[in-house]
Amino acid sequence: QLQLQESGPGLVKPSETLSLTCTVSGGSISSSSYYWGWIRQPPGKGLEWIGSTYYSGSTYYNPSLKNRVTIYVDTSKNQFSLKLSSVTAADTAVYYCARQWYSSSWIIDYWGQGTLVTVSS
Amino acid sequence: QSVLTQPPSVSGAPGQRVTISCTGSSSNIGAGYDVHWYQQLPGTAPKLLIYGNNNRPSGVPDRFSGSKSATSASLAITGLQAEDEADYYCQSYDSRLSGSVFGGGTKLTVL
Numbered sequence: 001q002l003q004l005q006e007s008g009p010g011l012v013k014p015s016e017t018l019s020l021t022c023t024v025s026g027g028s029i030s031s032s033s034y035y036w037g038w039i040r041q042p043p044g045k046g047l048e049w050i051g052s053t054y055y056s057g058s059t060y061y062n063p064s065l066k067n068r069v070t071i072y073v074d075t076s077k078n079q080f081s082l083k084l085s086s087v088t089a090a091d092t093a094v095y096y097c098a099r100q101w102y103s104s105s106w107i108i109d110y111w112g113q114g115t116l117v118t119v120s121s
Numbered sequence: 122q123s124v125l126t127q128p129p130s131v132s133g134a135p136g137q138r139v140t141i142s143c144t145g146s147s148s149n150i151g152a153g154y155d156v157h158w159y160q161q162l163p164g165t166a167p168k169l170l171i172y173g174n175n176n177r178p179s180g181v182p183d184r185f186s187g188s189k190s191a192t193s194a195s196l197a198i199t200g201l202q203a204e205d206e207a208d209y210y211c212q213s214y215d216s217r218l219s220g221s222v223f224g225g226g227t228k229l230t231v232l
Binding site for chain 2: 037046047048049051060061062063096103104105106107108109111112113114
């Protein structure tokens with residue numbers, strides 16, 4: 001059974017960089033069928049797609065976050081990571097990592113449990 | 122403001138049928154991109170409920186069904202149960218934004 005687990009600091013100061021890692025177990029991140037992505041959910045609000053990566057390193061980002069986001073993959077560790085720079089309080093959210101595949105739009109079939117990141121001094 | 126529009130809340134009594142709408146535009150649902158639905162129980166991660174407009178992953182009861190027409194989609198839940206009380210999100214792809222887009226979510230209350 002595929003499992004995804006987010007890890008990283010739960011508190012980040014304003015203007016600094018948020019860094020999270022997702023560890024994939026029960027399957028290979030190098031599978032040619034899947035992309036790996038990040039989605040976030042501010043407290044009490046809806047879901048927002050942040051971006052996705054393929055094992056080869058190709059990436060797709062939400063245009064509204066593109067200037068601040070980097071997603072990269074480490075196939076040797078079966079992990080992928082998110083960096084979001086210049087954070088503000090508006091970036092406070094539960095961050096989910098997930099597996100995606102494409103069939104006439106992206107389908108997110110496995111989700112991590114999510115990790116709350118709070119931006120505060 | 123979400124690209125896909127859902128009603129903030131719906132409710133129904135046990136055993137009843139409820140529907141949740143998801144309205145998009147010509148750059149997403151209307152462009153032919155598939156719609157997927159997710160169920161988020163309180164305090165948990167979203168779970169894939171319907172994919173490709175009307176397909177259920179293994180383990181999802183057939184009480185849940187999806188449909189799509191023109192620039193909108195719907196999720197129907199029949200035989201409503203207390204355990205169905207959750208937030209429901211639709212999702213598709215938007216060609217103008219070049220990425221996945223979600224609805225704002227609908228809170229289902231079982232009366």
